[in-house]
Amino acid sequence: MNDPRHDDNTTGPEGPDAPLHRRGIKSYVLRAGRMTQAQTRGLEEVWPRLGLTLADGRQDLDALFGRQAPRVLEVGFGMGASLIKQAERHPGTDFIGIEVHAPGVGKLLDEADKRGLSNLRVYREDALAVLEQCLPEASLDALQLFFPDPWPKKKHHKRRIVQPAFVELVRSRLKPGGILHMATDWQAYAEWMVEVMEAAPGFANSAGRETAPYMPRPDFRPLTKFEARGEKLGHGVWDLIFQRVD
Incomplete structure (x- = not known):
């Protein structure tokens, strides 16, 4: 059986002038997932402090984090293990994570709170919309x-x-x-x-x-x-x- 990881039967990428949002096509599919108690706590108790939405508009990142620092954005952080480790190892860097799946967002928020991380913020939004609407150029x-x-x-x-x-x-x-x-x-x-x-x-x-x-x-x-x-x-x-x- 052929390994799909090596399947060369591919179409090429779209041209550079293709619209960013084509007919509502998304790079992800929202899947229902069972929430643990810790994940629920993250969404309910920690989100008001570390969560961001498109409605918050264009961000002043220095004001958001209360300092000037290097800024790293991770798109699609899954359950957040990598992002948590980086934020913990590099307290002098500010991190922003984007993920659409509630269990992963809840897990990351719960872990960030338990570890006392203040250099992390989270969007539960479409990454393209966040990049377009919320993050300044050259930021x-x-x-x-x-x-x-x-x-x-x-x-x-x-x-x-x-x-x-x-x-x-x-x-x-x-x-x-x-x-x-x-x-x-x-x-x-x-x-x-x-x-x-x-x-x-x-x-x-x-x-x-x-x-x-x-x-x-x-x-x-x-x-x-x-x-x-x-x-x-x-x-x-x-x-x-x-x-x-x-």
């Missing part, structure tokens, strides 16, 4: 996109979040010198990401000659339980880091 030092849904079926490739229009929006929100860091465990999606990024204006690949176009997992990206389990099974993971140069 981020890094945007992280770790293990996004690969949408492996050919008919679903239009749902992949990594498209030329998305990358251009990210570029506008990154500071000059800021980085877009992506990671995936699907080789076909990694190749798709490379195709999009190599055609995107204003970015340069940070990979060295020996490993290009990919990079070894940097120390600042925590190894998730899912990824560690995959490594033991021989699954590959591809990291890409591109820097805004214009």
Whole structure:
């Protein structure tokens, strides 16, 4: 049986002029999930302090965090383990997470509260809308996109979040010198990401000659339980880091 991770029967990314929101197509599907007591507590008790919505409008990030600091945005943080670890390890950096699934948002908020983290804020919104409506231009030092849904079926490739229009929006929100860091465990999606990024204006690949176009997992990206389990099974993971140069 063919491994879909290596299926070359793919369509290419959309053109750079394609609309960001095409006919309501989303890069995610909302799934019902059972909430634990801790996750419910996070949404009910911690959300008023750390949660953000589109209705809050364009953010002044210095005012939001009460300081000037490097700013990192993670899109689709899942259950939040990686983001919590980073916020805990780097108290001098401010982190913003975006996730649409309630259990993951509740889990992250509960953990942030238990660990006393003040350098973390959370959106439960569509990431494209947050980038467009809430984050100022040239306000981020890094945007992280770790293990996004690969949408492996050919008919679903239009749902992949990594498209030329998305990358251009990210570029506008990154500071000059800021980085877009992506990671995936699907080789076909990694190749798709490379195709999009190599055609995107204003970015340069940070990979060295020996490993290009990919990079070894940097120390600042925590190894998730899912990824560690995959490594033991021989699954590959591809990291890409591109820097805004214009």
